Amino acid sequence: KAGVTQTPRYLIKTRGQQVTLSCSPISGHRSVSWYQQTPGQGLQFLFEYFSETQRNKGNFPGRFSGRQFSNSRSEMNVSTLELGDSALYLCASSLEPWDHSGSYEQYFGPGTRLTVT
Amino acid sequence: DAKTTQPNSMESNEEEPVHLPCNHSTISGTDYIHWYRQLPSQGPEYVIHGLTSNVNNRMASLAIAEDRKSSTLILHRATLRDAAVYYCIPGNQFYFGTGTSLTVIP
Secondary structure, rough: OOOOEEEOOOEEOOOOOOOOEEEEEEOOOEEEEEEEEEEEOOEEEEEEEOEEEEEEEEEEOOOOOEEOOOOOEEEEEEEOOOOOHOEEEEEEEEEOOOOOOOOOOOEEOOOEEEEEE | OOOOEEOOOOEOOOOOEEEEEEEEOHHHHHHHEEEEEEOOOEEEEEEEEEEEOOOOOOEEEEEEEEOOOOEEEEOOOOOOHHEEHHEEEHOOOOOOOOOOEEEHHH
């Protein structure tokens, strides 16, 4: 079974631009989560999607948004890029959404390395 | 969310067992305990998870204290490939903390 795939793997953008990142979950997985990883802040949760609905959201500004399609594939968008948005963006998929106890494990993709200049 | 405490770093000799501790004293009764690891330049990788009793899989064993306030991830024979940051996540599995950086010495 193929793992989580993310495209593109590397991206260079300029301040003020916007970017869209894509994630294809493991076949049969219905929940997709997004994370930002930077050396200073570590791995930070952005949002979780299930059945095309955002179920959980981390503490990020509204410039960060996402969506999920009916086939469970997901995209995240960052508008008006800032230098501080340079990071590794990770997508994870899970069979079911987080259920307040955390009984389902997540499987991560390789990430998209975004550099903002 | 349960407060988690892990050592910042640990070292182990290759082919020896490694016990990675985690304290999660505020865990609730229904929270699963997940462990993930992240190898350099890769996304995190699921290792194991459990609720109350000890769990084993092909990668590792998870020993959960009877009061569930702590757990230990056990790598039975450390290899160089096990050098990674190990995250213990009780409950809300979206919050990874800083983890334990494991160095394996050849």
